[in-house]
Amino acid sequence: MKKKRVGIVGATGIAGQQFIAALDRHPWLRVTRLAASERSAGKAYGDALRDDSSGQLRWWASPDVPQWCAGMNVENASELELGDLDLVFSAVESGPARELEPLYARELPVLSTASAFRYEDDVPLLLPGVNMEHAKLVKKQQKLRGWKGFILPQPNCTVTGLAVTLAPLHARFGLKRVSMVSMQGISGAGRSPGVAALDAIDNIVPYIPSEEEKVAVEARKLLGKLTARGIEDAAIKVSATCTRAPVLEGHTEAVSVELASKAEPRQAATAFRAAGRKMSALGLPSMPEQLIRVHDDPFRPQPRLDRDAGDGMTTSVGRIRKEPLFQHGLRYLLVSHNTKMGAAKGSILVAEYLIAKGFL
Amino acid sequence: MKKKRVGIVGATGIAGQQFIAALDRHPWLRVTRLAASERSAGKAYGDALRDDSSGQLRWWASPDVPQWCAGMNVENASELELGDLDLVFSAVESGPARELEPLYARELPVLSTASAFRYEDDVPLLLPGVNMEHAKLVKKQQKLRGWKGFILPQPNCTVTGLAVTLAPLHARFGLKRVSMVSMQGISGAGRSPGVAALDAIDNIVPYIPSEEEKVAVEARKLLGKLTARGIEDAAIKVSATCTRAPVLEGHTEAVSVELASKAEPRQAATAFRAAGRKMSALGLPSMPEQLIRVHDDPFRPQPRLDRDAGDGMTTSVGRIRKEPLFQHGLRYLLVSHNTKMGAAKGSILVAEYLIAKGFL
Amino acid sequence: MKKKRVGIVGATGIAGQQFIAALDRHPWLRVTRLAASERSAGKAYGDALRDDSSGQLRWWASPDVPQWCAGMNVENASELELGDLDLVFSAVESGPARELEPLYARELPVLSTASAFRYEDDVPLLLPGVNMEHAKLVKKQQKLRGWKGFILPQPNCTVTGLAVTLAPLHARFGLKRVSMVSMQGISGAGRSPGVAALDAIDNIVPYIPSEEEKVAVEARKLLGKLTARGIEDAAIKVSATCTRAPVLEGHTEAVSVELASKAEPRQAATAFRAAGRKMSALGLPSMPEQLIRVHDDPFRPQPRLDRDAGDGMTTSVGRIRKEPLFQHGLRYLLVSHNTKMGAAKGSILVAEYLIAKGFL
């Protein structure tokens, strides 16, 4: 197969760096263009990453900037040449995304980590092993908007592990209520330079603006049904409390659910273990063997030990037990890699799926 | 007033050190005896704190060991002289507590941080501003057991901030269900040398053995009613998930409650602000001006900023908002100092109350 | 004594916040004006501290913004009203300092944490207990520049603890060579929001731009002699390696010195303990009882335990031992509070000295 040619927009930010790291030696995709804000345009990528005053390289996605991109020219995102690209990964903030992504989508598929279009009726959120059948909605989007391409946003990094684990419970037992408290890694904070060390060390920050609303709304959409009228949100009550913990990467989430029918912890474990099998069978390069790994050791999952399971694409679950507050209640904890499955690499896996299924 | 003479048992452990630090220059209490296991017996306290192999001082309660105790002789806890003491603070593990504390209680009041006797019918758990009227149960305990003294355990450090904040909600609106997820500081781990740095840095540990059961059982007892037959547990469903975070001190807890009657967040805030006033009016040395501090800034409370509020005795609350999962639901986060209000200093405040009320 | 009226310029930055925290309830000084960049001008101070996008309060100097300044109007630094001020504390970056500080110094004394004027011939660097006799140079500066006021910069935070400890060694034994390796706290990074958590956790950053040169040059100037021609730098070779460690506050420094004459570790300890006595005798509000505290325990000093010694104004020294590389060699480690003695509060102590000696 000829590799698809990929442009990365917002390439200098944390999320953009993660796209570059995740596409390093990718068998199906090749990065041929990089773009960022006007400030970086015209610079070599390696230079654009340096802090103006200190000269410090602002790169966090891997020990070193891959050699193939260090010398690549950074284009101005608002003037990106699209002619020789097959798709665009967009890793810009929500504000610029609202303006830039439609420009690209007129010509090309745009997979984005920005939240700008997540809540539009004709825009699906896709999560591997959860709702890939929602992909068909992009056809409607193209028709409605008259675009050759489409916009396909990645769900929020915090809802990702949650929805991955809720999906098999919902399918098998029915979900009524979901309560989630997160302890999120600091790499999830979008804006460079992200969380200040003075806030992070020896501390918990109890609030992440807009995060809790995103989790609730996106969970219902991800678990919803695609009908002729669009996506019908799942009728689940979701309550999220999102905090920031002194953890570099990996979101830990304590989840309680009320189910429609009785489920023993071991039944939930069985459902978790079976999740994603169909998707795993497709042979996509970024799909892990196990979508969900279930731990019996009550001291697991831990973010430092488990975030890299399945190369960052496996959600790790442990401590499955009864939730005494609900009639058919269960509780568990999960760890999900926020900048792999929860961001760039998750978006790349969706792209792989779209290629395999002929959408790209 | 002549100062009461205090013995500290388990003086070399983390909890014992906190008693010493909290009693440094105490206006009503004076430490006159220190005891620990046989291993330390006969040594000067400052020497008993040193690691045998490295010589490192294993002292964490303040920058320096107070001078008045560095040279004090450490007695063998099982042979502690009680004759010239007025009370004992016990800071031993639960196993030894079960054997040692009754020995002392025959003669003297014993206030303890151990869990050994917390669940006995004739043993109250006292929390300032919450249920000090349960103190009367010690009379019954003395009679039943034929002791001159009594055993009065401090509740678990994780239930402390929770119960402090639940009490005014229960009194005003009625509690039906309580869900709590904790992110606990590492100083709360009882055993020397506590949490290993290899587990703590860049990590969350999702399990603390027995902690969740303690929280549930003790919350119901703390919020219960003292009747002629003893304490009648509050009929509240409690579900706790307890995790360890890379925070030195201070437990952060995300709390959701279902109330019996409707309460707006501002009404809850009013109830929180009013808590403990009667107790504050007693003029006890360790009682803070505010039992609960309410933050309007959604980025508060944070453990590093708020654990020392009221010199570690104030519980800080923030992000009070509706809980969408319940009909009359509220959510909030709290920070409570686990080794001050939640351990030694909380126990000392109880002792002060007992002195003021004539129990001691 | 009537309190001096103080303006703080750069009040919203980390260093400016530290001036405010250190001047809270100061017995001799009262903050009457706050200034910052145009971006903050016209706002109430409490509002100017909030991040535009998230609303998060960017305040790190103490748990809460003192109430007396939360509502104060922030003026534009380039249009600050000087008429009713007695002195200005400047906490701006070096670039703006070069422009703003001379504007103020025409009228008023300016004590500054910026490096802009540190290396001018007519500008002394003052360090309590080290070289307060250099203060006289400001008279020359005023005359030369025709100013009513003067500029008096605070030395770099990393050279502070070093020079405090070198001074008694130099006076008593003569210094020839000094080697220093620092492990610096993250609060020392000037620019908001300072060090990124992604760089700080589980890491050491081996380079702090310009820091090593500042340490070398300023150490020689601080230990120099004031002559009729100005300050004659001390003829000492200084080599510094400066790194950033995951420590919130407090700089730890490993120091090796070659002395001109033989000194046993205990003689150095004696010299350290005697340092600053004359200065302590002046009764200045911010001067600690001990300028240098010497530890015998080889596990001290530690930044978390010792940075707050003397309320952040005492330099803690330990592990004094022979340096085998030099004929008359000694080694030791020190901890110095970089944002108290090493920044705002150190500058305030200099102001107190100038008041006591009639310079202000």
Next chain:
Amino acid sequence: MKKKRVGIVGATGIAGQQFIAALDRHPWLRVTRLAASERSAGKAYGDALRDDSSGQLRWWASPDVPQWCAGMNVENASELELGDLDLVFSAVESGPARELEPLYARELPVLSTASAFRYEDDVPLLLPGVNMEHAKLVKKQQKLRGWKGFILPQPNCTVTGLAVTLAPLHARFGLKRVSMVSMQGISGAGRSPGVAALDAIDNIVPYIPSEEEKVAVEARKLLGKLTARGIEDAAIKVSATCTRAPVLEGHTEAVSVELASKAEPRQAATAFRAAGRKMSALGLPSMPEQLIRVHDDPFRPQPRLDRDAGDGMTTSVGRIRKEPLFQHGLRYLLVSHNTKMGAAKGSILVAEYLIAKGFL
């Protein structure tokens, strides 16, 4: 080649775990026996790793205990069956090593991370790329002691990166004096459970017992010459200051050297880059392509970014510059992985060398 059969003694400790992790899927070596203290003897390895009271798995070498060893029986180290082994890796503390290792060495080669025999005249310390020619000394040891095997200790983890980088400087320019200040990762602390989190977070511990002496003595031995009379220590003055930093793994060291002849930084860089080439050419499984990696970016090396270079076997060097204190002086910083190159995996590389050269 038939795989050599390996026994690991001290298998449950941190160093022993690192042997197991490093031998997982090793092409030349197969672990066939595990031994530990009497306390663990007779248990399955996976059970022996659990904390008695909490049940927590005390395993830190990789996310999971490899399956092949979880069920292996742990033997009592003092009764280990040697008959079917080809060599033993010993990872016990120094005390037990002194008794156990000679028992094994009578029959078999013993490669050890313990310091017990490092300073004996007939015992070499081997460091790949530095002094592998010292291996011949084991013949003399065998003869002298009448053993079929021998004891070959791994040098201290802190001297490892230092000696790796000093060796090419010494060979090319001659070393006279070496000053080193370390900021060491916490995994280097030998004893389970290692460094207490209460000491590590937001802190630097300025002292590691015996470490500085080990660095000085071992550096001179490693850089010494093997003569007919044994190893003649290099005539270099070494001064080390060793501290513990909040870093999980990786030792960072600031090094200053005085050379016998002039060397520009770029000449040192050339010498570093050439180091280990002969050894790399042998095709040993654990030998990295580059023994030393030189960084031009002054913000490197950083332990979190660089400890895993060459799979933990490459020493990373940066900031090579003149040392102004010495006539022919140079300075640099290095990062070395303390539990890979500096411990188990370094010892395994030595074993591979001995196999390739016919010593095993």
